[in-house]
Amino acid sequence: GAGVSQSPSNKVTEKGKDVELRCDPISGHTALYWYRQSLGQGLEFLIYFQGNSAPDKSGLPSDRFSAERTGGSVSTLTIQRTQQEDSAVYLCASSYLPRYEQYFGPGTRLTVT
Amino acid sequence: KQEVTQIPAALSVPEGENLVLNCSFTDSAIYNLQWFRQDPGKGLTSLLLIQSSQREQTSGRLNASLDKSSGRSTLYIAASQPGDSATYLCAVFQGGSEKLVFGKGTKLTVNP
Numbered sequence: 679g680a681g682v683s684q685s686p687s688n689k690v691t692e693k694g695k696d697v698e699l700r701c702d703p704i705s706g707h708t709a710l711y712w713y714r715q716s717l718g719q720g721l722e723f724l725i726y727f728q729g730n731s732a733p734d735k736s737g738l739p740s741d742r743f744s745a746e747r748t749g750g751s752v753s754t755l756t757i758q759r760t761q762q763e764d765s766a767v768y769l770c771a772s773s774y775l776p777r778y779e780q781y782f783g784p785g786t787r788l789t790v791t
Numbered sequence: 792k793q794e795v796t797q798i799p800a801a802l803s804v805p806e807g808e809n810l811v812l813n814c815s816f817t818d819s820a821i822y823n824l825q826w827f828r829q830d831p832g833k834g835l836t837s838l839l840l841i842q843s844s845q846r847e848q849t850s851g852r853l854n855a856s857l858d859k860s861s862g863r864s865t866l867y868i869a870a871s872q873p874g875d876s877a878t879y880l881c882a883v884f885q886g887g888s889e890k891l892v893f894g895k896g897t898k899l900t901v902n903p
Contacts (some may be wrong), residue, residue: 711891720896721880726889734890736890769835777823779840782827784833785833785834
């Protein structure tokens with residue numbers, strides 16, 4: 679079946695602009711996760727959704743970052759007033775239930791110029 | 792705070808060799824441990840998931856073990872092939888948390 683998909687695959691934006699990153703999880707997966715992968719930092723957790731609610735937002739780096747999930751499916755990660763340090767690969771993962779095996783999408787490479 | 796360490800950071804072996812990748816974690820109160828591979832410019836592919844109550848899992852040429860009390864896991868790859876070349880990541884699901892904590896990975900190169 680279809681895996682986790684993310685769009686766009688690449689995004690180049692100017693500093694100060696807002697960006698939206700999209701994640702389509704595997705159908706039927708109730709848990710959805712966003713991570714960020716940057717050089718030298720490894721993979722960092724950003725936010726976790728169970729259904730449409732986000733019980734754990736502890737990894738969001740600042741209030742410029744927000745995310746939502748609708749219909750228990752698609753999720754959007756929004757970064758406002760982008761900064762150069764936001765440049766990274768943003769990865770989305772889903773699992774059937776929390777703490778089950780996570781399946782990752784291909785990521786969105788964000789470059790802020 | 793949970794910390795995950797993977798040693799070595801890079802490994803180069805000739806084709807056909809058996810090899811072991813190591814992962815250690817500082818807090819043994821984990822729910823499960825997951826091994827992934829990541830090819831350059833790609834997302835993560837799940838290889839094996841070990842529940843905290845299990846000691847090992849096998850999939851094809853891969854075998855992962857877990858010793859929760861000592862905070863260690865190993866990934867054994869038998870009869871390595873050039874197609875195994877990738878970065879291998881270990882991640883633990885912390886008890887009482889809803890997130891994976893990742894190591895920085897081991898970059899494996901299998902030479903023909």
